[in-house]
Amino acid sequence: MAGVYDGAVQELIDEFNRLPGIGPKSAQRIAFHILEADPSDITALIEAITRVKERVHFCETCGNVTESALCIICADPRRLDSVICVVEEAKDIVAIERTREYHGRYHVLGGAINPIRGIGPDDLHIRELLARLSDGTVSEVILATDPNIEGEATATYLIRLLSTLGITVSRLASGLPVGGDLEYADEITLSRAFEGRQQIQVAQPTPVAPREVPTPSSVLDTPPVPTVDASPLPLPPRAH
Numbered sequence: 001m002a003g004v005y006d007g008a009v010q011e012l013i014d015e016f017n018r019l020p021g022i023g024p025k026s027a028q029r030i031a032f033h034i035l036e037a038d039p040s041d042i043t044a045l046i047e048a049i050t051r052v053k054e055r056v057h058f059c060e061t062c063g064n065v066t067e068s069a070l071c072i073i074c075a076d077p078r079r080l081d082s083v084i085c086v087v088e089e090a091k092d093i094v095a096i097e098r099t100r101e102y103h104g105r106y107h108v109l110g111g112a113i114n115p116i117r118g119i120g121p122d123d124l125h126i127r128e129l130l131a132r133l134s135d136g137t138v139s140e141v142i143l144a145t146d147p148n149i150e151g152e153a154t155a156t157y158l159i160r161l162l163s164t165l166g167i168t169v170s171r172l173a174s175g176l177p178v179g180g181d182l183e184y185a186d187e188i189t190l191s192r193a194f195e196g197r198q199q200i201q202v203a204q205p206t207p208v209a210p211r212e213v214p215t216p217s218s219v220l221d222t223p224p225v226p227t228v229d230a231s232p233l234p235l236p237p238r239a240h
Contacts, residue, residue, distance in 0.1 A: 009035070058090075061132075063108030063125055065090045073106060080104040085142040086129065086158065088112050088151065092144065104142075107132065112150035113157060121157060133165060140168040147174050147188060 004010065009031060016027035034042060058064065059071040066072070073079060073093070083104030087093060090108050109124040132138065141162055145151035155171060162169050175193030176185055185193075 058108075062106045063090065063110060063128070064093055064106060078103075081137050082139045083142065084129075084132065084138050084140075085144050087144050088146055088154070092146075096144065102142075109145075109154065112145060112154040114150045114153075124154070126158070126161070130161075133162075133167060138167060140170060143169065143171045147192065149188070152188065 005013065012031045012034070013024075013027045016022055016030050017024055019027075022030070055067045056065055057067075059066045059074055060069055061074045062071060064071040064073060068075070080103050084107050085096065085102060085104055086107045086109060087096070088109050088111060093106050093108070096102050096106075107125070107129050109126065109129075111119055111124055113119060113121060113124070133141070141158075143155045143158055145155045159169055173196050174189070175196055176182065176189065182190075
């Protein structure tokens with residue numbers, strides 16, 4: 001970003017602009033917020049960043065972030081050891097945990113295959129995944145990579161690699177979002193939607209017994225319906 005301000009202010013804006021998801025305008029707003037903030041708040045922010053860099057590391061089993069040797073998920077004995085969900089980044093675990101539908105273990109690859117950026121299979125934690133599958137405890141691997149080109153390439157590579165191990169390999173279902181327009185869907189989303197299409201089971205209607213058609217003889221045998229006298233009642237005499 002071209003320098004607009006002098007000295008430390010511009011350096012701070014440039015450093016924020018290097019962070020993912022923060023553009024020049026957002027970097028400028030954050031920098032000026034820090035300039036106007038209370039010094040105690042800035043001190044607390046600096047201490048929090050320092051503690052994260054000093055204490056937090058990756059779980060030695062799955063690659064999730066933790067302050068201990070094992071993360072809280074790997075240390076939880078209630079988790080299923082027979083299922084491993086493979087994700088790209090540790091932040092993806094948080095998204096899956098919010099659903100409260102998955103109760104197995106995780107494995108963080110540390111990224112996705114991206115030849116443009118020079119990231120290949122050897123740069124990911126795939127060897128560690130194979131080591132976890134070698135003891136025969138795991139019966140299913142769920143691939144939860146991102147639904148983009150890099151995620152598709154990573155999932156395809158893992159499917160070919162794991163298909164020879166006799167382990168069930170599955171992928172998270174994906175397709176058209178609820179409330180979205182078909183014309184704005186990309187090719188990968190539409191392709192996955194067609195691959196994951198489901199047959200609609202239509203409930204069969206309960207058969208109804210045919211109604212009996214009356215015959216002339218049955219009509220003659222029907223007892224007559226009593227008639228009701230519909231003549232008006234006499235009015236009471238008028239008072240004089």
